[in-house]
Amino acid sequence: xxxxxxxxxxxxxxxxxxxxxxxxxxxxxxxxxxxxxxxxxxxxxxxxxxxxxxxxxxxxxxxxxxxxxxxxxxxxxxxxxxxxxxxxxxxxxxxxxxxxxxxxxxxxxxx
Amino acid sequence: xxxxxxxxxxxxxxxxxxxxxxxxxxxxxxxxxxxxxxxxxxxxxxxxxxxxxxxxxxxxxxxxxxxxxxxxxxxxxxxxxxxxxxxxxxxxxxxxxxxxxxxxxxxxxxxx
Numbered sequence: 001x002x003x004x005x006x007x008x009x010x011x012x013x014x015x016x017x018x019x020x021x022x023x024x025x026x027x028x029x030x031x032x033x034x035x036x037x038x039x040x041x042x043x044x045x046x047x048x049x050x051x052x053x054x055x056x057x058x059x060x061x062x063x064x065x066x067x068x069x070x071x072x073x074x075x076x077x078x079x080x081x082x083x084x085x086x087x088x089x090x091x092x093x094x095x096x097x098x099x100x101x102x103x104x105x106x107x108x109x110x111x
Numbered sequence: 112x113x114x115x116x117x118x119x120x121x122x123x124x125x126x127x128x129x130x131x132x133x134x135x136x137x138x139x140x141x142x143x144x145x146x147x148x149x150x151x152x153x154x155x156x157x158x159x160x161x162x163x164x165x166x167x168x169x170x171x172x173x174x175x176x177x178x179x180x181x182x183x184x185x186x187x188x189x190x191x192x193x194x195x196x197x198x199x200x201x202x203x204x205x206x207x208x209x210x211x212x213x214x215x216x217x218x219x220x221x222x223x
Contacts, residue, residue: 004153031209032209034211034212036212041216041217042216042217043115043201043203043214043215043216043217044154044201044212044214045214046211046212046213049211087153087154089153089154091209096161096208096209097142097144097159097161097167097208098156098159098169098170099154099156099212100153101153101154101155102153103151103152103153104153
C-alpha cells in the first residue's frame with residue numbers, strides 16, 4: 001500500500017527565516033510526486049510535479065526536490081503570504097487515476 | 112472562467128437524510144474525482160470518473176454513489192447520511208490520469 005508521511009505537522013517561521021518541509025513516501029514504482037498549497041476554506045492549488053530522483057523545480061520562494069524516498073519543499077525567505085498548508089501526494093505507476101496524499105504541513109509565517 | 116464549482120458550500124444533515132453534492136467544471140477535463148478531507152488525515156479518494164460514462168471506486172466508496180452526468184458534471188450522492196460522513200468534500204478535475212488535479216473550494220458537510 002502506498003504511504004505518504006509529511007513532517008512536521010506544523011511549522012511557525014519568522015518572515016525571512018528559511019526552512020524545509022519533508023514528504024517521505026513508500027510506493028511501488030513512482031509515476032509522479034505532486035505538491036499542492038491549500039489556503040483555509042479553499043481547495044488545494046497545484047504547485048509542482050516531480051517525476052524522477054534528482055529533479056528540482058522552483059516557483060518564486062519555493063523549491064521542490066526529489067530523492068528515491070522523499071521530497072523536500074524548501075521555502076526561502078518566506079513572507080506572510082506563504083502561510084498555508086502544503087500537501088504532498090504520490091501516484092504509483094500501477095495507479096492510473098489514484099493519488100495518495102499526506103496529511104499536510106501547516107506553515108505560519110509571522111511578520 | 113469558473114474552473115471547478117461545487118454546490119452547496121455548507122450543508123447540515125440529520126442522520127438518515129440523503130443529499131447530492133454537485134460539481135461542474137468548465138476546463139474541459141476528461142477525468143473527475145471526489146475526495147473527502149478529515150482533520151489529521153490526507154485527502155482520500157471516494158470515487159472517480161476517468162472519462163464521460165465511466166465511474167470507479169476509490170479508497171473509501173462505502174455509503175456513496177456517483178453520477179457522471181456529462182463531461183462537465185460529476186455528482187456525489189449520500190443515500191443515508193451517517194455522522195462518520197461529516198467531512199469536507201472536494202471535487203477535482205484533470206486533463207488525463209497523470210495530470211495535476213484542479214480542485215473546487217469544497218462542501219462542508221455536517222451530519223448530526
